[in-house]
Amino acid sequence: xxxxxxxxxxxxxxxxxxxxxxxxxxxxxxxxxxxxxxxxxxxxxxxxxxxxxxxxxxxxxxxxxxxxxxxxxxxxxxxxxxxxxxxxxxxxxxxxxxxxxxxxxxxxxxxxxxxxxxxxxxxxxxxxxxxxxxxxxxxxxxxxxxxxxxxxxxxxxxxxxxxxxxxxxxxxxxxxxxxxxxxxxxxxxxxxxxxxxxxxxxxxxxxxxxxxxxxxxxxxxxxxxxxxxxxxxxxxxxxxxxxxxxxxxxxxxxxxxxxxxxxxxxxxxxxxxxxxxxxxxxxxxxxxxxxxxxxxxxxxxxxxxxxxxxxxxxxxxxxxxxxxxxxxxxxxxxxxxxxxxxxxxxxxxxxxxxxxxxxxxxxxxxxxxxxxxxxxxxxxxxxxxxxxxxxxxxx
Numbered sequence: 001x002x003x004x005x006x007x008x009x010x011x012x013x014x015x016x017x018x019x020x021x022x023x024x025x026x027x028x029x030x031x032x033x034x035x036x037x038x039x040x041x042x043x044x045x046x047x048x049x050x051x052x053x054x055x056x057x058x059x060x061x062x063x064x065x066x067x068x069x070x071x072x073x074x075x076x077x078x079x080x081x082x083x084x085x086x087x088x089x090x091x092x093x094x095x096x097x098x099x100x101x102x103x104x105x106x107x108x109x110x111x112x113x114x115x116x117x118x119x120x121x122x123x124x125x126x127x128x129x130x131x132x133x134x135x136x137x138x139x140x141x142x143x144x145x146x147x148x149x150x151x152x153x154x155x156x157x158x159x160x161x162x163x164x165x166x167x168x169x170x171x172x173x174x175x176x177x178x179x180x181x182x183x184x185x186x187x188x189x190x191x192x193x194x195x196x197x198x199x200x201x202x203x204x205x206x207x208x209x210x211x212x213x214x215x216x217x218x219x220x221x222x223x224x225x226x227x228x229x230x231x232x233x234x235x236x237x238x239x240x241x242x243x244x245x246x247x248x249x250x251x252x253x254x255x256x257x258x259x260x261x262x263x264x265x266x267x268x269x270x271x272x273x274x275x276x277x278x279x280x281x282x283x284x285x286x287x288x289x290x291x292x293x294x295x296x297x298x299x300x301x302x303x304x305x306x307x308x309x310x311x312x313x314x315x316x317x318x319x320x321x322x323x324x325x326x327x328x329x330x331x332x333x334x335x336x337x338x339x340x341x342x343x344x345x346x347x348x349x350x351x352x353x354x355x356x357x358x359x360x361x362x363x364x365x366x367x368x369x370x371x372x373x374x375x376x377x378x379x380x381x382x383x384x385x386x387x388x389x390x391x392x393x394x395x
Contacts, residue, residue: 013309014039016074018061020047022355022364023080023285023301026293028053030301036309041070048355049080064088071097078262078308079284082109083164100210100261100308101283108258109283112191113162122257124250125277127269128194131162138180141192158193159183171227196277198269202236203288204251207263207303207313214255215303215316216248217296222267222288228364229287231382232325234295234318237375239270247276254281263304265289287327287367292316294351294369295323320371322378326386328366330359333391336366343368343385350385 012035017024020042028038028049041057042050050056059066061084068091071077076098089103108115116129128145132138142154153176161170161183173195174180183190201222208214218235235244251266265286267279289300298306298314306313328336336359343350347370354366366389370381387393 012037013075014073015305015308016041016071016077017049017053017080018067018070018077018084019080020044020049020056021080022048022357024049025052025355026290026353027078027080027285027301027304030299031305034302034305036305039070039074041067048357051356062088064091067092068095071095076100076308078304079106082106082283086110102259102261105259105261106283109281111162112160112280113189115281116191118258119254119278122253124254125275127158127196127277127279130192132159132190132192134184135177135180138174138190138192139177145194153177156195158195160191160193161186162189162191164188169227196269197272198277199272200236200270201279202239202247202268202270202276203232203286204247204266204268205263205286205289205292205300206248206251206255206266207300207307207316208252208255208260209307209313210261210310212256213313214252215313216252217289217292217300217316218318219244219247220288220291226362228327228329228362230327231379232288232291233375233379234291234323234325240274243270243274243276250276250278254278262307263289263300287325287364290353290367291323291325291369293353295319295371321373322375323369323371324375324378324382326368326370326382327364328354328368328386328389330357330361330363330365331390331392332361334359336389339389339391343388347381347385350381352385352389 014037016039018041025048038053039055040049040053057070067088078100086103086107089099092099108118113131119126132141142157145154156175159172159174164170172183202219203222204219205217220232220234221236223231255264263285265282265288269277269279285300285304292299295318297317303313351369357365368382368385370378372378
């Protein structure tokens, strides 16, 4: 029976999400109002997203047969991490399954060596870098950074494993040749980069759909503690309009040149002499975009869902003058729920987002968002709530 232009047989698409972390959890949440169905490939039934998604397959994303079985019944495959083997993604595409972002794009977020080579080829400003083979090669790379007539050995430098690193893992701040041995013990290629003299870290978040529509969120300041994102301020305070536009246009160009479909986070250094350099790429919703849940007209998660389904993208503009996201890390106080009474009573506008994870020291277990017209007030509210939930603030 037909009613108007629709048939009773019309069904909503199924998005297959590989990875059961908090990014999958929040992407699923964004799809609920749209009636989008989700199917999850998770490592364990206890993973963050596995607790809330209706259809969960527990299996190893590194196994091609598992991926193929999972993909049956999915209209599109997307990810909450970049670790699925590139050759497996090519096999899924060969089977006729839409993979977004596709392997030709995603490899640039999987392999830092491939990423640097591509960014060099398209003229994107990056820190000085090259693949190194041993400690002597690291020392030679460091010395190459010395200016003519400059004394010293060129250290410190940054060493990174080309695959698998995140949140400070797989990254070493090396002050001497003696400290350079550790990264090579894993037996994987190592990327050496200059230690950039930066004023702060920025992030430009964009979303691109298969037919090329793209939107850009305001450029944000990302503050790190111990290699882990601690606080994000949207928009980046005091950033020159020209520099913000340059960062947004750069991120949009990278998304187009690499063929990204979905959300792309471009992590940037703002140098002390006013330039921007690309640090990292992430082709999925990203910690630097969590503020958009409560601070933008359309969140990064909602726009990622729209993009992978090739729906029109939503408005990325901010709802308030300032929005601050503060990560909630685990501490020695596991009963975070009891802290809700204080946090919610103290700040009725506070937005708390918890991931359903067991509390472990230093582990990301949630985040809070605050917003308003006074940056100092918004910052204080976010940091107080995150600290109280962790147990480092008790009043």
